[in-house]
Amino acid sequence: MKPDVYAANCPTRQILDRVGDKWAVLILLLLREKPMRFNQLRRTIEGISQKMLSQVLKSLERDGLIKRRAIATVPVTVEYSITQLGVTLAAAVDPLRDWAEQNLKDVLAAQRRYDSQQKEEAA
Amino acid sequence: MKPDVYAANCPTRQILDRVGDKWAVLILLLLREKPMRFNQLRRTIEGISQKMLSQVLKSLERDGLIKRRAIATVPVTVEYSITQLGVTLAAAVDPLRDWAEQNLKDVLAAQRRYDSQQKEEAA
DNA sequence: TATATCTAGTAACTATTAGTTACTAGTGAA
DNA sequence: TTCACTAGTAACTAATAGTTACTAGATATA
Numbered sequence: 001m002k003p004d005v006y007a008a009n010c011p012t013r014q015i016l017d018r019v020g021d022k023w024a025v026l027i028l029l030l031l032r033e034k035p036m037r038f039n040q041l042r043r044t045i046e047g048i049s050q051k052m053l054s055q056v057l058k059s060l061e062r063d064g065l066i067k068r069r070a071i072a073t074v075p076v077t078v079e080y081s082i083t084q085l086g087v088t089l090a091a092a093v094d095p096l097r098d099w100a101e102q103n104l105k106d107v108l109a110a111q112r113r114y115d116s117q118q119k120e121e122a123a
Numbered sequence: 124m125k126p127d128v129y130a131a132n133c134p135t136r137q138i139l140d141r142v143g144d145k146w147a148v149l150i151l152l153l154l155r156e157k158p159m160r161f162n163q164l165r166r167t168i169e170g171i172s173q174k175m176l177s178q179v180l181k182s183l184e185r186d187g188l189i190k191r192r193a194i195a196t197v198p199v200t201v202e203y204s205i206t207q208l209g210v211t212l213a214a215a216v217d218p219l220r221d222w223a224e225q226n227l228k229d230v231l232a233a234q235r236r237y238d239s240q241q242k243e244e245a246a
Numbered sequence: 247t248a249t250a251t252c253t254a255g256t257a258a259c260t261a262t263t264a265g266t267t268a269c270t271a272g273t274g275a276a
Numbered sequence: 277t278t279c280a281c282t283a284g285t286a287a288c289t290a291a292t293a294g295t296t297a298c299t300a301g302a303t304a305t306a
Contacts, residue, residue: 038255050255050256051255051257053255054255070254076253076254077253078253
């Protein structure tokens with residue numbers, strides 16, 4: 001049976017929503033490079049708050065995309081790393097990032113066209 | 124110069140955010156199949172409200188991913204269709220949808236594992 | 247000896263966004 | 277006469293995102 005992403009109860013849609021999380025994707029791509037600690041992630045990802053980082057890490061761990069390892073140092077450090085499942089998701093995100101980089105100019109141009117059109121109509 | 128998606132001001136991140144929009148992706152994939160009217164979209168995509176549909180259609184049009192065409196019928200009908208740029212974005216989203224369909228079981232299993240683990244620790 | 251900094255978060259609060267519901271106006275059908 | 281259809285918009289509420297202050301124990305700095 002083929003899943004219908006347009007049905008509200010479709011679980012595939014839940015996963016698309018999760019990928020839609022702006023921070024989740026960034027964290028996943030970062031952890032693919034190398035494991036990182038909490039504050040290390042916070043410093044690297046500009047604009048993320050402690051709360052959101054904590055929240056998103058938890059949900060990524062819940063989904064089996066990353067794993068959390070507490071190391072008995074003083075103070076305790078926690079290392080986050082990507083799982084095999086996470087690696088495959090990150091790979092599926094790559095085409096999207098590439099698209100964004102390649103088509104950024106076109107999108108910005110379209111926005112400018114649209115905005116000036118709107119201004120004209122308002123006048 | 125390589126864009127840094129981890130920098131807050133990176134325009135590529137803006138595009139990732141837009142793709143992150145749960146409704147936008149669904150609409151894009153639908154319009155790739157065939158052009159559709161406003162209420163037709165609303166009926167097909169379960170759970171979307173008039174307001175969100177209107178909002179998302181507007182921003183997709185602004186980004187040059189879809190185009191809007193008003194047809195002089197009575198009452199006026201409006202047809203939305205995907206642009207060439209939109210087609211390329213939809214293609215970049217495909218691997219993601221495929222990933223979701225293929226790995227849904229693993230993700231749900233990971234969630235169950237995590238949740239029962241948490242319950243244990245709470246007890 | 248105080249003071250600041252580091253660790254990984256949590257709690258309380260505010261701001262922003264998502265979603266709900268009712269409404270527009272003109273026409274055709276039951 | 278009342279309902280349904282078209283494509284939205286406006287006002288409101290609910291949910292989520294983001295901000296800020298705080299925890300506790302140790303180490304470095306002045």
